[in-house]
Amino acid sequence: MLRIEHLTKRFGDRCAVDDLSLHIAPGEIYGFIGPNGAGKTTTIKSCCGILRFDEGEIYIDGKSIKSDPLGCKRALAYIPDEPDMYEFLSGIKYLNFVADIFGVSKTDREERIHHYADAFELTGDLAQPISAYSHGMKQKLAVIAGLIHAPKLIIMDEPFVGLDPIATHKLRTIMREHCDRGGAIFFSTHVLEVAEKLCDSVAILRQGRLVASGPMEQVRGDASLEEVFLELEERDV
Amino acid sequence: MFKALLRTRFQSYLNYMTGGNRNKKGAKKRGALYIVLYAYLAVCFAVLIGSFFNAVAGPFHEAGLDWLYFAFYGMMSFAMMFIFSIFMTQSQMYDAKDNELLLSMPVPPSYILGSRIAALVLENLAYGLVVAVPALCIWLRAASMDAGSVAAFVIISLLMPFFVFAITGVFSYLLHLVLSRFRNKTIFGVLFAVAFLGLYFYFYTRINTYIQLLATSGQAVADSIAYYARPVYWMGEAMAGGNIKYLIFVSLIFAGVFALIYVFLSATFIKSATTKRGAAKIKYKRREMRVSSVKAALMGKEIRKLLSSTTYLLNAGMGLLLLVIGSVYLVVKRSAVRLMLEQLPGIEDFAFPIGALLIAFMISLSLFAPPSISLEGRSIWIPKSMPVKASTVLMSKADMQILLTLPVGLLAWCVLAYVIESNPLIMAISAAFIAAFSVFEAVMGVAVNLRFPKLDWANEAQVVKQGASVTICMFGSMLLVIIPVVLYVVFLIDKVEIWLAMTVFTVILAVGAAAIIAYLRSDKAALRFYDL
Incomplete structure (x- = not known):
């Protein structure tokens, strides 16, 4: 579903991502972990066509993000770490706007918006302007907006930040259901416990380089993910 | 701490003028271009304003109404600063996105407000100069000024931006108070602005009538101002004749009003900048969604x-x-x-x-x-x-x-x-x-x-x-x-x-x-x- 091949991105002299290769298969929840500044967000933005990269290639559902960016964007949903949305719109108008952009039919958008808004207990606030939303409510709205067009691949940057425990549980359920239907999820997180419980595979990034990747059991071995992560950090230091 | 706030504010102004830090190469060029463009605008305004002063300087001086000329200078300077800064004051003080961030820091609200005021006062001063320079030049050509008058002119011109800020500060506070109670702030904001501009254009279109009136009945107008608007008379007299007593009166009024408003705004700043009032929650009702291209x-x-x-x-x-x-x-x-x-x-x-x-x-x-x-x-x-x-x-x-x-x-x-x-x-x-x-x-x-x-x-x-x-x-x-x-x-x-x-x-x-x-x-x- 998502294939990253030799991705390299530089900001001036600094190499933010260095020769990164990953493969995320359909039905897989893929966790992306690493310390601050490791290059997670840069990788994610490159995958979503928001950031241009210097070398390598990214394929989404078989399409190249370089040669067919619109085709790739139609197949994916991007949920950023900071849910900065159009604050002058109400929640429902923003969702309807996103549905228009993705060409979602009237029946589908009505059904999906109300289904997910009910699930995240946001229905009662949909008429409110986004400027009146709390951080958590904005995060929920960003998730719903990402799900409206039933994407094949969902790419999320720290999706659990700001969500209450109920919403976190709901999002985890939705993520699992999405992958059970054949979709894939690629997300970054600092919450190693969540990653350990939720992810089928994991990649650990440090200073732009991949230091470990593969199925969760394989990366973790007999230790916990936290122990592996800390050990890799110490080894590099 | 205050210096750091001031630095941040002016850096922010500078960034907008030069395009920020991302492209330092062209920043100086853009800054220079920006200065040239603003200088051009200032000259246009100065010429327009100068034509008014040119029409009244001679007749006023001949009629012995020197103070009236400077009273008009003061009023025009006030109007210029007020018109150009009223909406900026409101948005700079109450709508700034970094208000909450700064208030969460161990910074006294009076410092935050003070740094914003400093920027606004400097902006007012720039607008004031557009009136002051032609007013002074034309007067020096038509008549003369002694050192006391020049000093009074400079002191009043420097204090005026503080006084104007005090007035616009009160307007901004009231505007913010009213607008924060309405769900659709834009409509009320626009209505207020249109009413304000309507008033401005009404006076502007009648400016020739006023100039004629001043030229023919200058004495009657002067008598009315001297009687009904005493501080305006003091202001004119201080600048025209270098009257120290009147200069002190006017300076005290300007400084006193500014100090009072500053204390009031500081005391209410946290509440005003952070409270979201009024707008009742809009209940969501399921309706058919409109599909657009x-x-x-x-x-x-x-x-x-x-x-x-x-x-x-x-x-x-x-x-x-x-x-x-x-x-x-x-x-x-x-x-x-x-x-x-x-x-x-x-x-x-x-x-x-x-x-x-x-x-x-x-x-x-x-x-x-x-x-x-x-x-x-x-x-x-x-x-x-x-x-x-x-x-x-x-x-x-x-x-x-x-x-x-x-x-x-x-x-x-x-x-x-x-x-x-x-x-x-x-x-x-x-x-x-x-x-x-x-x-x-x-x-x-x-x-x-x-x-x-x-x-x-x-x-x-x-x-x-x-x-x-x-x-x-x-x-x-x-x-x-x-x-x-x-x-x-x-x-x-x-x-x-x-x-x-x-x-x-x-x-x-x-x-x-x-x-x-x-x-x-x-x-x-x-x-x-x-x-x-």
């Missing part, structure tokens, strides 16, 4: 953005508002205008093109597109991540401006056709000229904003009012109207007929617009957009 959705979003912001609507829509007011005025005064034109020999061929140029000039003051990319701010990830071409996003911003300016421009053309008789060829070319100008303005606005974007603003007024792209487009558009007129009048008026000159100008605009549209649709523009 991608283009319609993008355009709808642009329009909603415009309608949601009083600052954006007023600053960008000023030209259109003036065009509508001017058109209505022209219809009402049709007979008088026709009579006036009949009395001007040789004007018949030029009246309609001049009208069309005036329409273009008003369109050039309609700056919806120039800040539109910058206004995406931190939400820029949305259009970048959408499955939509960058050119579609960029053109939706230009389309919004075209949708607003073209119909109003053509409506004004219809009014022109109703009021001024002209030959069909000139009328048709004028219509094409207005259409080409509207499109050129819109696409140029987007292209310039793509070149000079500012996405990390703390307050949208900074991009709508002071952004580099808005400033460049405003002055560039004015020059686009003025330069061809000057060239034609100076070099071509006897050689080329007006219809031919207008046709050439229209074709140049159309070709220019087509070239910019081609650029906005190009990969180069798309890459630039994705690099934002």
Whole structure:
């Protein structure tokens, strides 16, 4: 579903991502972990066509993000770490706007918006302007907006930040259901416990380089993910 | 701590002028360009204001009403600062996005407020200089001033910005208090501003009457001011005669009012800046959803953005508002205008093109597109991540401006056709000229904003009012109207007929617009957009 091949991105002299290769298969929840500044967000933005990269290639559902960016964007949903949305719109108008952009039919958008808004207990606030939303409510709205067009691949940057425990549980359920239907999820997180419980595979990034990747059991071995992560950090230091 | 706040504030101002830190190479050039453009604007205003002082300086001096001249200087200076800073004060103080961040730090609210006030007072001082310089120069030419008078002039001119801030500060507080209670703040903000501007234009259109009145009944006016507005008399007398007693009175009033308001605003700042009052929760009711095309959705979003912001609507829509007011005025005064034109020999061929140029000039003051990319701010990830071409996003911003300016421009053309008789060829070319100008303005606005974007603003007024792209487009558009007129009048008026000159100008605009549209649709523009 998502294939990253030799991705390299530089900001001036600094190499933010260095020769990164990953493969995320359909039905897989893929966790992306690493310390601050490791290059997670840069990788994610490159995958979503928001950031241009210097070398390598990214394929989404078989399409190249370089040669067919619109085709790739139609197949994916991007949920950023900071849910900065159009604050002058109400929640429902923003969702309807996103549905228009993705060409979602009237029946589908009505059904999906109300289904997910009910699930995240946001229905009662949909008429409110986004400027009146709390951080958590904005995060929920960003998730719903990402799900409206039933994407094949969902790419999320720290999706659990700001969500209450109920919403976190709901999002985890939705993520699992999405992958059970054949979709894939690629997300970054600092919450190693969540990653350990939720992810089928994991990649650990440090200073732009991949230091470990593969199925969760394989990366973790007999230790916990936290122990592996800390050990890799110490080894590099 | 206060110094750090001040530094941040001025750095922020500087960033908007130079395009920020991202492109340091061109920052100095842009800063210089910005200074030149503002200097040009200041000179235009100074000339306008100077003409008023020039008309009254001699008669007042001869009538022994020197103080009245300086009283008028003080009042005009006050009006200039008040008009230009009232809305800026409100947005800088209460709508700044970093208010909550700063209030969460161990910084006294009076320091936060003080740093904002310092910037606003300096801005007022700049506006005040535009009045002070011509007033002083013209007076020194018509009469003379001793050292005491000059000192009083300087002291009052320096204290006036503080006093004006105090008044605008109270207005801003009240405006914020009222607006925060309404759900649809934009409508009330616009109504307030339109009422305010209406009052301003009412006085402005009657300025000649007032000047005549002053020239013929200066003594009576002076007596009224001296009797009913004593502090204004003191102010005039302090500057005209170097009266120390009056200077102290006026200085105490200015400083005292400022100190009182500063204490009051400091005490209420946290509550005012952070409380979200009034607006009751809107209950969501399930309704059928409207499905739109991608283009319609993008355009709808642009329009909603415009309608949601009083600052954006007023600053960008000023030209259109003036065009509508001017058109209505022209219809009402049709007979008088026709009579006036009949009395001007040789004007018949030029009246309609001049009208069309005036329409273009008003369109050039309609700056919806120039800040539109910058206004995406931190939400820029949305259009970048959408499955939509960058050119579609960029053109939706230009389309919004075209949708607003073209119909109003053509409506004004219809009014022109109703009021001024002209030959069909000139009328048709004028219509094409207005259409080409509207499109050129819109696409140029987007292209310039793509070149000079500012996405990390703390307050949208900074991009709508002071952004580099808005400033460049405003002055560039004015020059686009003025330069061809000057060239034609100076070099071509006897050689080329007006219809031919207008046709050439229209074709140049159309070709220019087509070239910019081609650029906005190009990969180069798309890459630039994705690099934002």
